[in-house]
Amino acid sequence: MSLDSRKASNLSRKDSTARIDDGRRRLLKAAGLGGALAAVAGGTLLSAPTSAMQTRARIVIVGAGAAGIAAANRLARGLDGAAITIIDRRQRHLYQPGLTLVATGIWKPGKVVDRNDRYLPQSVNWIQDHVAEFDPEANRVVTTAGRVVPYDYLLVTTGLKIDFDAIEGMSPELIGRESIGCVYDNPEHAERTWQMIDQYTAAGGVGLFTRGPGGIKCAGAPLKVTMLTEDIARQRSTRRSLEMVYNSPGAGLFSQPDTNEFLKQEFPERDIAINWHHRLKGIEPEAHRATFATPEGDVRIDYDFIHVVPPMRAPDALGNSPLAWQEGGFADDGNWMEVDQFSMRHQRYGNVFGAGDCVGTPIGKTAASVKAQVPVAVDNMINTIRDRETVARYDGYTSCPLITGRGRGILVEFDYALNMVPSFPFISPYREHWVPWVMKDRMLQPAYNAMLRGRI
């Protein structure tokens, strides 16, 4: 072998080695980056608080729904030495934003069922009972079993009561019978509602869609059920046999004006008639007849399917307690809990805070509102324990992935001023897209679980 060819061979070998080394370096870099990401990710899941406040305060949280569990996790991390107690009999945790998808046959009911113990921190004492009495003068609550639980600070997150009794002739047992559906409350109701919608979209006839007056949780749900039912019938080519009527108790369809205008155009375009000022007052299940209170007097309408959305109110123990609004719109509407709408602190009892569906605020009975309210309530409670000013503010943020059909929707986010406040500026809140549907179908439940763990 000549000198030149040996040199060339050596150079070629060096090139090859250099290429391999370069490849290894890149792999190591990637592995390093992956390791760093995993460390950060692990840290996010397992991190201990860096500045937990030392306190011996007794904190009671009433209600282990989304707000209660998220608050328990945040308080457990933010406080060191506090005696935190959560009171709720329910062991089952329901992902309520998914009920619309169960009621329209898109999800199986099991997908929305979880367990509270998976999310509650071990340091929190869980009393499996319901609160029967709030006694804020004595700083204590009493459970249905008669157990007296004193507190220094109280967080009320009871959720709300769906008032089926407010509709004459209606009871939860009727859901799934006599062509009656109701998306709210639990997966059993939602599944039975799907059976009714399934039958209705196959057989056709008159479908009445209703909405309870006043504050209701997930106010988009009655609209989504209406539009998804219409979409299902269209897919099945039975749409022409359906006469669909949406009955609004007031003069609008949605509180956010732009979305309201969109829906007022969308419904007629999809041949969904709208009855304004029609509040469901009574139902005759066997006759398949509904009675609506209107400004012109009661109106009776026969139906082949009805989606019943009752009024909602604070649970009796809370609504009848001194913690409820004593007068004004929030008292008349549903005996909601009195809080300052920005600080989430009770206006008359300074050591009491509220979050979630039970509070009387102008808007905000959604899981998205809980995500925004809980950090405010928790921060302000911790600052109160520290004897500092409560500076955290809830701006009324709420969100509704308004599903207009299977596979598309609009991501609507707004605040107290009813201004759109999109989290992702590239997603238009004025136009139907597939992406909001994917978020609803795939991303919001993980986001909800992260919220329960107090991570977002």
Added chain:
Amino acid sequence: MAFSFFGILAVLLETIRPWLGLIVTVLAVDIVLTAWLWASRRSWSSARRPALLAGALVGVVTFFLAPWLTSARFSDLSGLLDWLSIVGGSVAVALLVAILLWPLMTALFGKRDRT
């Protein structure tokens, strides 16, 4: 409502939580394979093309299946946002699969380095 970096990370972790066992297994296999390939001085570059081809194939399949996997149809896609999302998502899946398959492809097709 703005999401912090850690907030987004927390949501992503909750998204993959049901498949965490599978993900850890795949990563463990990849790490073991990588260590073995490194020790046996295999050439990584010769397996790059098959890994990219496999990734591209999975990416194309993802593109066509994505609407169906989300209970939607192609007719539900509307505007630049949706199309960029589905194309971007498919490309991301393709790259991820290519990276994960690279060690396996190196084991199958990589030539032994003679140095």
